[in-house]
Amino acid sequence: MLNTTPQAFASRQAFASQQALASPQVFDACATVHCEGASAASPRESHPRCLHEHELHLIGARPARLRIGAGADQETHSFAPGTVVLLGPRLPHSLAFEHRAPPGGSAGELVLRFSDELLRRGMALFPELGDAGPLLARARQGVQFVGLGADTLARLRRIETLRGLARFSEFIALLNELAQWRDYRLLADVFLADAGFDEDGRALRIHKAIDYIRDNYAEALSLAEVGAIAGMRENAFSRSFRRATGQTFTDFVNGLRVARACRLLASTRQQVSSICYEVGFNNISNFNRHFRRIQGMTPGEFRGRRM
Template identity: 80%
Template sequence: MTPASVSHAHPHAKAARPLSPARRHGARGIEAAAWRKAASPAPVRAGETGDICATVRCEPASGPAAHESATRCMHDHELHLIGAAPARLRIGSGGDEEVHSFAPGTVVLLGPRLPRSLAFEHRALPGSGSTDGLVLRFGDEPLKRGMALFPELADAGPLLARARLGVRFVGLEAGTIARLRRVEASSGLARFAEFAALLNELAQWRDYRVLSGVALAGEGLGEDARTLRMCKAIDHIRDNYAEDLSLADVGAIVGMRENAFSRSFRRTTGQTFTDFVIGLRVARACRLLATTRQHVSSICYEVGFNNVSNFNRHFRRIEGMTPGEFRARHPGTAG
């Protein structure tokens, strides 16, 4: 199967405060522009003091604060570390409700203004009073204001734009989890420094899944809606790259006509639809060649190519060598 090729249009969101981050191209640029749209600052009610005023607030997942003050949380990002027991996330309601289950140790980022029927249910282990889970809350508006002073913060823009649909990180390294714990254990400037480093690591982590399509149907999202559609399309391709994908079918999944989706996809990724799919297939083939003894023809069909000559041609174009030569350069890794 050879997917149809695509181009795509890059949406430019009108920011409330013009910013100029150093790196603004491809998916990073479009998502950063969408995320910087103005939002109303979170209200601070009488009696809210202390950690509420901090940029980053830490709570145990089982604590009462993790479920209260829905009004304030409408303006917060939430970074959840699932503790010793599994957890479930509900987004939407009725026929549109989506339910996700997460294993212990999973990290999930939820953006502000997700549907407020959302509930995170951390379940403690039998006989235990705690889940050992953790929630980091950080305001949307303070980071936007910070980007006006520190353009480096714009590197987190694409991550925070994706968070509007919820993001599950796949295979995070132990060092990143440890840093999340250090944010909890520190305070003041030390906490913010650890938090900034954590945001940087999460923003660069490429293996993630967008959780919800609910916000795509929302009204008034403007350029954000197009950005989020591209996130959803890319996730679908990543999950199904070995299948018989077509430009029209993926466009339909995110509610876009073929030509418009083609333009948007190319602007977002810097690649045609065809090249993006082929790149994923070749990357998977490289992993199989380096870590297994599967025959080249078997790998060819497993990753989605329909004949060996086509596979060899694209592999050589991208990697600069044949699959056999690639395997020869990775001796001793196959089991």
């Protein structure tokens, strides 16, 4: 029979607490970002998976082969050690390594997993996260980053050693670096997302629209104009855009403009009025209103805190 005396209960509680402290996974159970080493059990391929999370892979000492897609759409890519690859949610894939891991050691592979849904929610609360929208859209085709610097790779590895807010803060810094990295290649010719989102090729069209906005955010952009570039009617484009980015078209554009204004305010001596027009706002009062809404302060106050 189970001993239910107070002494026995206290003993079980103490044992459970010790187990919790001994296992770092307890602290990761509700984490936004999960870290793990890639499977080292076998060099053979795992079965193709279709996950609901983003996967950011750092290829370690062993070359790797990625199969992405299924059936006639399947493509195969080979990666050298040190390669970084981002795979979006619901993207069928399998990753295999060419050699076994060294006995009793680690081959240095690392995988970060993070929820697409949580980031989308975060974009609605923190407009600055909207900068990652185009990156997450590209991830639905798989992204290989070319020529990442040693500092970025070190940041990626450092995330594995951190917990809680420190890990999340380092992850956001890494996400920002990857979102701004312009030397990359897409791994699939078409989106291979779930049919519920990608029917009629809408995901590919939204991807095209996001890239256009990012390249032209300082110009006068309208929902109808960008929807036409994506080949979609205005209402359908508006709904699909919000579903993909977690933001309305207007909030997404203004978020990019304010983010660029913040960088200019912090790194240059340009007048606020000059920055206003450079980033795409058509009058200073409109600029100040959106800046205060997003940043919680005026452009002048923002600059003053960084001087």
